[in-house]
Amino acid sequence: MSRARITLDRDFTIGEVPRRLFGSFVEHMGRCVYTGIYEPGHPEADQNGFRQDVMKLVKELGATVIRYPGGNFVSGYNWEDGVGPVENRPRRLDGAWHTVETNAFGLHEFVDWSKQAGTEIMEAINLGTRGVDAAREIVEYANHPGGTYLSDLRAKNGHKDPFDIKLWCLGNELDGPWQIGHKTADEYGRLAQEAAKAMRFVDPSLELVACGSSSSSMPTFGTWEQTVLTHTYDEVDYVSLHAYYYEQEGDVGSFLASAVDTDYFIESVIATADAVRAKGKHKKHINLSFDEWNVWYQRGLDTEDQPHNVAKAGWREHPRVIEDKYNVTDAVVVGTLLNSLLRHGDRVKIANQAQLVNVIAPILSEENGPAWKQTIFHPFARMAELAKGQILRLSVDSDKYSNAKFGDTDLVDVSATWNEETGRVALFFANRGLEEAADVEVALRGFDARQVVRSEVLEIPEDGDRFTINSQDQPGRVGLKALDGVKATGSELRLTLPALSWAVVELDVVKA
DSSP states (O other): OEEEEEEEETTOEEEEOOGGGGEEEOOSSTTSTBTTTBOTTOTTBOTTSBBHHHHHHHHHHTOOEEEESOSGGGGGOOGGGGSSOGGGOOOEEETTTTEEEOOSSOHHHHHHHHHHHTOEEEEEOOOSSOOHHHHHHHHHHHHOOSSSHHHHHHHHTTOOSOOOOOEEEEOSOTTOTTSTTOOOHHHHHHHHHHHHHHHHHHOTTOEEEEOOOSOTTSTTTTHHHHHHHHHHTTTOSEEEEEEEEOOOTTOHHHHHTHHHHHHHHHHHHHHHHHHHHHHHTOSSOOEEEEEEEEEOOOOOSSSTTSOOOHHHHOSEESOOOOOOOOBHHHHHHHHHHHHHHHHTTTTEEEEEEEOSBSSSOSEEEOTTSOEEEOTTHHHHHHHHHHOOSEEEOOEEEEOEEEETTTEEEESEEEEEEEETTTTEEEEEEEEOOSSOOEEEEEEEETEEEEEEEEEEEEEOOTTOOTTOBOOSSSTTSSOOEEOTTOEEEBTEEEEEEOSSEEEEEEEEEEEO
């Protein structure tokens, strides 16, 4: 049996939980939009073509802000193609994912969908093949009240009132050679600076995100952020980070420790941003937008579910693309990644799990069929629901295990929040141990626990193993169930985490 002792103190906090930390991502890629959130003619579709079975799960997931429409897709996208009468919209080749984009779903449809879902919009602009003029024009179309050509065109197209989109991404992954319109840091930094200025001339209230590195393993990581922020520091509010993780060659130990890389990535970008701040004598701090993250089993570009070989696969409409089936191990890793984001919530103000439906997603759906939850749905949904108030700064003393990539790593990973308004402390645990349960003691300083309100665990099912998934035939095989044996008395909480598990404990507390 492994052991961990955790200490939390009411007076030691990191900051307020950013509600945008629980964001998601809808890209025109594979079946995320078409047969995902949008499928006219489906038995569960409403008059707008929005699948209500998917909508119900999106609301249960608790996503707060959705990044749209990409992703790699946006670097070759003309936003004008997705407005106006659907029958007049052009069909285009999408070079990013080698498919045909019908443009049946565009900006107006996404605004209406978001309003129904109750989510904020994070709109990405094309700085791959386009530039300053298109950037300012989409802001005018979306946000100007009326009386100009573009704002009146929006009204003519069915939306008299402005969309009032405040959060915007200045392109996507322009550091990547795979990106349409790939640029050097200087090229991108200058373009993003001028696009940001032009957009704010139209709407000074915008919040803007500059492209950071596509991963911490990029050869330009660090120097990219330094150069881009040197150009854009006064014009932007956030710099982005993207990271995907997967089990490689059976090295499950390193995979389970993926959040160590997330911690390193975040802290490195903070250090770089603050160095640019100091050198430039800027007053404000640049915060972070971790606007793509997830587990993604990157199996190559020419596999059946990611057909980049057009000569082989042909140009198709919304084919199945990277529809990973997530298992228990993946869900535990996702829980630790969420913990890392939460622990850095003083500077990571936005995060978007990629993506929402079908494409490396917590929700799967079938054309003319059902929708169901993947294993990774559960840690996200519970944390989005319960992580409110102040993020608590924890002292963790855990037994460790050794892995090839990150060395000695805590077996027990944890984050916690305190909602003074409701009198609730929520703790989010992961046990990375494959074989052993973990005895956990939590010292509650400044609190007295009155009762355990909730204790749930996601673990390997009795009839399964760590590779067990949820499927169309067995949509609820892996889910949350009661975690027994949780005891809270006064200033102490005790529990046992099963091997390879994710758990949440919510306490009703009073100030000691």
